[in-house]
Amino acid sequence: MDILSLFIVVPALTVLVLIFTKNLKQARMVALAGSLVQLGMAINLLFSYIKEREINEAIMVFTKDVVWFKNFNIHYNIGVDGISVALLLLTAIVVLAGVFISWKMEDLPKEFFISLIVLSIGVYGFFISIDLFTMFVFFEIAVIPMYLLIGIWGTGPREFSAMKLTLMLMGASAVLLVGILGIYFNSNADGGALTFNILEIAKVNIPVEAQRLFFPITFIGFAVIGALFPFHTWSPDGHASAPTAVSMLHAGVLMKLGGYGVFRVAIFLLPEGALHWSWFFIILSAFGVIYGAFAAIKQTDLKYINAYSSVSHLGLVLFALLMLNKTAWNGAILQSLSHGFMTALFFALIGMIYGRTHTRDVTKLGGLLKVIPFISAVYVIAGLASLGLPGFSGFVAEMNIFVGAFEKDDIFYRIATVIAVSAIVVTAVYILRVVGIMLMGPVKNEAYLNIERVRWYEKLGILLLLLPIIAIGVAPLWLSEMILKSLDPFLKGVL
Amino acid sequence: MNFSSFLLMRQEIALLAIILLLVIAEIFIPKHKKVSIIHLVIFLFGIHTIVGFFEIDESNLFGGMFRTNHLIHFFKNVLNIGVLILLLQSADWIKEKIVNQNKGSEFFILLFSSLLGIYFMISAGDFLMFYLGLELSTLPVAALAAYETMKRISSESGIKLILSSAFASGITLFGISILYATTGSIYFSEIAHMLTSANLTLLGVVLLFAGISFKISLVPFHFWTADVYEGAPISIASYLSVISKGAAVFILMILLFTVLQSLAHFWENIIYVIAIATMFIGNLFALRQQNMKRFLAFSSIAQAGFILLGLIGGSQLGTATVVYFVLIYIFSNLAAFGVVQAISLQTGKENIKDYEGLYRTNPKLSLVLMLALFSLAGIPPVAGFFGKFFLFTAAASKGFYFLVFLAVVNVTISLYYYLLVVRAMFLRKGDNPIPFFRNKIYMRIGLVITVLGILLLGIYSPLYDYIYELSSAFN
Numbered sequence: 001m002d003i004l005s006l007f008i009v010v011p012a013l014t015v016l017v018l019i020f021t022k023n024l025k026q027a028r029m030v031a032l033a034g035s036l037v038q039l040g041m042a043i044n045l046l047f048s049y050i051k052e053r054e055i056n057e058a059i060m061v062f063t064k065d066v067v068w069f070k071n072f073n074i075h076y077n078i079g080v081d082g083i084s085v086a087l088l089l090l091t092a093i094v095v096l097a098g099v100f101i102s103w104k105m106e107d108l109p110k111e112f113f114i115s116l117i118v119l120s121i122g123v124y125g126f127f128i129s130i131d132l133f134t135m136f137v138f139f140e141i142a143v144i145p146m147y148l149l150i151g152i153w154g155t156g157p158r159e160f161s162a163m164k165l166t167l168m169l170m171g172a173s174a175v176l177l178v179g180i181l182g183i184y185f186n187s188n189a190d191g192g193a194l195t196f197n198i199l200e201i202a203k204v205n206i207p208v209e210a211q212r213l214f215f216p217i218t219f220i221g222f223a224v225i226g227a228l229f230p231f232h233t234w235s236p237d238g239h240a241s242a243p244t245a246v247s248m249l250h251a252g253v254l255m256k257l258g259g260y261g262v263f264r265v266a267i268f269l270l271p272e273g274a275l276h277w278s279w280f281f282i283i284l285s286a287f288g289v290i291y292g293a294f295a296a297i298k299q300t301d302l303k304y305i306n307a308y309s310s311v312s313h314l315g316l317v318l319f320a321l322l323m324l325n326k327t328a329w330n331g332a333i334l335q336s337l338s339h340g341f342m343t344a345l346f347f348a349l350i351g352m353i354y355g356r357t358h359t360r361d362v363t364k365l366g367g368l369l370k371v372i373p374f375i376s377a378v379y380v381i382a383g384l385a386s387l388g389l390p391g392f393s394g395f396v397a398e399m400n401i402f403v404g405a406f407e408k409d410d411i412f413y414r415i416a417t418v419i420a421v422s423a424i425v426v427t428a429v430y431i432l433r434v435v436g437i438m439l440m441g442p443v444k445n446e447a448y449l450n451i452e453r454v455r456w457y458e459k460l461g462i463l464l465l466l467l468p469i470i471a472i473g474v475a476p477l478w479l480s481e482m483i484l485k486s487l488d489p490f491l492k493g494v495l
Numbered sequence: 496m497n498f499s500s501f502l503l504m505r506q507e508i509a510l511l512a513i514i515l516l517l518v519i520a521e522i523f524i525p526k527h528k529k530v531s532i533i534h535l536v537i538f539l540f541g542i543h544t545i546v547g548f549f550e551i552d553e554s555n556l557f558g559g560m561f562r563t564n565h566l567i568h569f570f571k572n573v574l575n576i577g578v579l580i581l582l583l584q585s586a587d588w589i590k591e592k593i594v595n596q597n598k599g600s601e602f603f604i605l606l607f608s609s610l611l612g613i614y615f616m617i618s619a620g621d622f623l624m625f626y627l628g629l630e631l632s633t634l635p636v637a638a639l640a641a642y643e644t645m646k647r648i649s650s651e652s653g654i655k656l657i658l659s660s661a662f663a664s665g666i667t668l669f670g671i672s673i674l675y676a677t678t679g680s681i682y683f684s685e686i687a688h689m690l691t692s693a694n695l696t697l698l699g700v701v702l703l704f705a706g707i708s709f710k711i712s713l714v715p716f717h718f719w720t721a722d723v724y725e726g727a728p729i730s731i732a733s734y735l736s737v738i739s740k741g742a743a744v745f746i747l748m749i750l751l752f753t754v755l756q757s758l759a760h761f762w763e764n765i766i767y768v769i770a771i772a773t774m775f776i777g778n779l780f781a782l783r784q785q786n787m788k789r790f791l792a793f794s795s796i797a798q799a800g801f802i803l804l805g806l807i808g809g810s811q812l813g814t815a816t817v818v819y820f821v822l823i824y825i826f827s828n829l830a831a832f833g834v835v836q837a838i839s840l841q842t843g844k845e846n847i848k849d850y851e852g853l854y855r856t857n858p859k860l861s862l863v864l865m866l867a868l869f870s871l872a873g874i875p876p877v878a879g880f881f882g883k884f885f886l887f888t889a890a891a892s893k894g895f896y897f898l899v900f901l902a903v904v905n906v907t908i909s910l911y912y913y914l915l916v917v918r919a920m921f922l923r924k925g926d927n928p929i930p931f932f933r934n935k936i937y938m939r940i941g942l943v944i945t946v947l948g949i950l951l952l953g954i955y956s957p958l959y960d961y962i963y964e965l966s967s968a969f970n
Contacts, residue, residue: 069956137875138875140880141876144869144874148921151921163918166910167910174904175900177887181888
């Protein structure tokens with residue numbers, strides 16, 4: 001078994017074992033064991049990748065290629081570059097933290113962990129696919145468990161939110177299918193065979209008209225899950241209704257599929273289309289950045305605040321990708337990682353606060369720093385990371401994005417960048433406001449004085465997510481070097 | 496007729512033998528042992544299905560009236576598997592509701608006669624054989640639809656089916672006679688060369704197409720579908736939506752790709768429009784259905800619309816994707832109907848609302864139904880996804896991107912109503928959930944086969960490659 005296929009096989013085995021578990025204790029132990037192994041594999045992959053990169057110059061390493069449907073030239077074709085290695089590590093960490101956070105999942109525990117792990121199979125598979133068809137299959141596998149996860153274990157208007165989220169994401173993936181077929185049937189433009197292989201297609205000169213036709217379709221197909229304005233509306237409702245671990249996984253990992261797909265498929269394979277259309281989507285994403293930030297100010301529900309903040313932060317990812325230069329791309333990937341850890345941490349903390357106080361309404365909370373100091377202190381740290389304080393991952397990412405964006409000396413790009421940058425100020429407003437109202441001041445409700453302290457499994461979950469945020473913030477170079485090296489092939493088409 | 500031609504018609508003769516054997520068995524089995532006829536039928540048909548997988552030569556009989564090749568033979572096997580699953584799933588119902596009224600063997604005789612008609616229809620080499628097969632496949636089903644004679648709704652369903660299908664075959668016959676008038680032949684191979692795009696010919700094509708559309712229940716010839724499905728016994732609704740529809744799609748495909756190939760530019764337009772109408776109307780009407788049978792009826796109309804996307808793709812790719820999709824569709828739809836059948840037999844409940852909380856009482860059944868619905872909706876990694884993806888690929892290969900776009904919009908709509916059922920089973924707790932029950936052995940085998948099909952047919956790629964190879968037969 002090769003090192004990458006394990007990322008499919010191990011979770012699949014975990015699911016198989018989970019089917020035979022009888023109660024919560026067994027289910028969570030199996031899920032924990034499975035996700036620990038995954039994290040071990042991801043760390044191992046990181047080091048083997050760095051070692052392999054020194055001797056291997058190929059775009060993708062650790063590749064494996066098995067013919068699947070030979071008449072369509074569909075392959076099970078996998079491989080990784082620096083970007084996917086980083087995202088795999090993110091996924092493994094968030095999944096493990098998610099298992100810790102769901103330690104007390106009383107209702108249908110077996111089914112919950114199965115859905116969670118199936119979702120992670122989809123995400124892993126998506127990040128390691130080189131074949132468009134396989135990628136698409138994994139994309140949908142990652143989306144559909146969300147329906148059950150939100151619908152069964154969610155809160156509030158869970159049925160509505162689950163349906164809305166699923167339909168919008170599956171609708172987007174349906175549109176994406178048209179884009180993928182369009183790319184497929186143009187992949188023989190240079191006289192070769194039709195292929196779904198991303199690396200092969202990248203070498204083909206797809207006709208410019210086809211690129212211009214299929215770029216927006218492919219872009220939107222992916223960007224919906226990356227919360228592109230105005231297709232972001234599934235995200236706040238979905239996050240608000242989802243159970244904690246699902247919000248974490250969804251905002252932390254699943255939404256990254258959007259940015260990754262846009263980059264790996266739309267921009268990489270259709271560079272002419274990207275050049276032609278980037279202005280339009282830059283307007284949308286820059287607006288999304290500022291819109292998400294302002295919307296977050298108006299919210300009082302903690303989950304809505306964080307969901308809109310995700311819209312804003314991920315808008316920045318798309319914005320940076322569309323700048324079509326290396327610095328901004330590097331920033332976009334870093335932002336994906338940083339946001340993944342940060343937002344998962346936020347949702348975990350919100351889940352803990354909600355579990356104790358039974359409200360997510362900021363105005364009803366107060367003085368939490370006194371009663372649950374650990375959770376509150378971490379909330380402050382996460383908040384500071386989110387608004388881009390140096391020393392945390394958010395700063396490194398946003399710095400790269402804005403420097404990259406400013407490399408374009410066109411008045412249009414300048415204005416767009418200034419608009420996007422100004423969102424940082426707004427971010428500071430809603431983060432500090434929440435910290436002020438919720439954490440500082442006197443304890444508003446007597447009942448809060450007796451709430452439970454943080455448990456060991458919650459602490460572990462928090463630390464797992466907090467460490468990478470600080471690690472990226474303090475020592476970003478090793479990571480951004482790994483990413484930068486992988487960006488060169490993408491650059492070829494857009495110069 | 497020598498021995499080798501007997502071998503060519505092996506499937507038909509074997510089925511005929513089963514029918515005759517049943518007639519004899521009916522006479523000799525004493526009244527209180529009539530239940531054993533179910534075991535006998537399943538045993539015989541099981542053997543028939545297995546024997547069917549032995550290779551058959553490609554040749555013509557009766558001067559080209561009857562022909563067979565590997566693809567046709569394969570498709571007959573597919574239908575056999577479908578009917579076998581159907582028999583397994585309805586064994587308990589037949590035992591309780593039919594054999595007790597002492598009309599068990601007639602049920603099987605009628606069912607197998609219809610299947611025999613389908614065999615002849617898809618093996619037809621000329622319009623005479625085609626029409627005979629078409630009639631033989633339809634008439635017994637009308638009797639079967641009205642089989643629960645104590646229920647008014649069942650008789651109504653039988654009447655509706657016989658009237659509309661008689662009308663449809665009348666139209667088909669009119670179309671055939673016009674084609675005969677313009678070309679002077681009823682043989683497929685001869686007509687193919689003599690077609691012109693004269694207006695009269697086109698009229699014949701349209702009428703022929705309309706007649707077959709009734710059987711596939713394409714819009715605007717779909718009105719009978721929901722009513723008949725609702726009234727007919729579930730096994731028969733299932734037979735109509737799976738076996739009969741699959742066979743009609745297959746014969747339509749043969750006619751379009753071989754006989755009418757030279758008019759492709761003409762019928763492509765028809766299919767384009769009808770595909771859009773069928774998908775949208777099937778899906779939009781399915782949204783509000785409360786009864787599972789009506790729900791599956793509209794869902795199967797919408798599925799027929801998707802199949803047309805493969806037909807419009809034409810040639811070998813189109814043939815292969817359509818046959819592949821029909822195969823997967825048979826398994827998925829039979830799984831769905833099987834669960835509905837099981838629940839209806841135990842509790843008599845058939846509405847979506849009755850399914851609320853099903854997962855907490857009957858987890859296995861609801862998982863089967865969920866897999867079936869996901870397969871119908873086209874969600875990976877279950878088989879339906881691959882079927883649909885390839886159909887869309889076939890259409891896109893001819894550059895029909897806009898049609899594919901409309902189809903994917905419809906996939907999203909269809910996902911909504913499939914999820915409604917999933918919602919009822921999994922998300923809701925329900926005030927009065929269906930209590931836990933165990934299925935009998937035949938039903939369990941039937942469901943397990945369908946689930947295995949749903950899980951494996953898509954991922955196991957050699958199957959598609961095999962079908963693709965066979966599909967060169969008509970090109």
